[in-house]
Amino acid sequence: MADSTKYSDRSIPKISLHDFESRIDEITAELVAAAESDGFFAVTNHGISVDEVEQQFAAAEQFFSLPDDIKSTVPFTHKNTGWEKAAQIRPSTGKADQKESYQMQYGSNMDGKWLSEETIPGFKKQSLEFMHKCQGVSAKLMTCFARGLGFDDEYFIRAHNVERSNVQTVLRMLHYFAMDPMVPVPEGYYRAGAHADWDFLTLLFQRPGQSGLEICPGREAFTEFGLGDTWTKVEPVAGEIVCNIGDLLMSWSDDRFKSTFHRVKTPADPATDYFGPRYSMAYFNQPNTDCEIQGPLKKYPMVTGQQFNEAAMKRNYAALEAKKASMAVGTAQPVAVA
Ligand SMILES: O=C(O)CCC(=O)C(=O)O
């Protein structure tokens, strides 16, 4: 497949969370600057060890190596939990991403969505423990973003309370299929088509060597669906969590913080691109359904967590319908995530 992608060398800010309590104002300033200009940054010294991340990746590999007929007993549904394979169609491409993913939550949306202990021993406990660690890092970042916007320190933490059953936060494990570099990539093959996340803040874990993530600058309002065409590669580095602002925080900051388009590039050139399997994990911080969302400048009308997500899904669906109409293709249904 011809590759005419344009690249720019933007650097992704790296922000260390060491000595968090005593450095909170310095960290807040760094996070706010990164959120205003890039929307993407990597955090280090966040308190989750490389081994702990690798343990969850091992659990993900174990899950995905199960036969499809077992994974399909916990199918993805509109509750934003469960397993899907080559079923998520992005409005940017009009095609299904060539991957499988499994989404877990803390609350009642997971009823019937865990595989049994006999099928995958220890998996549920391992995954929930890892999710709580991600929540701990998220809480630190939420404290800083609340400070940066002039809210009280606990403001965003209260709105993303994972102890309440109406929390919508998700850990998504992803597996992109290995490709044969000797076989030309079929037209319309995408690993993950370009998109912005609609959550508050995403924590993305990548495995060193399994590259492909790219980001695209430029978006003025969270309601826009524009895409630029200049990309920047975000290489996986052990110990780093790549974080991106989602549409929810963009809206909640009156568009001050940027939710940035990103994708997982389809390998095209055997000399430079990675064709092997890619595993990644995304922790999507999602609000409690009843929390009230409005920025300090009140740029957008107040909505609840539930209304915000419903509107995001509707926007996604409308963009997909528009794409399908422009491609004059069939009847694909979107899978709603993040
Ligand atoms: O796999 C990745 O690196 C990106 C995944 C992603 O952007 C998503 O699932 O929203």
Ligand SMILES: [Fe+2]
């Ligand atoms: Fe994403």
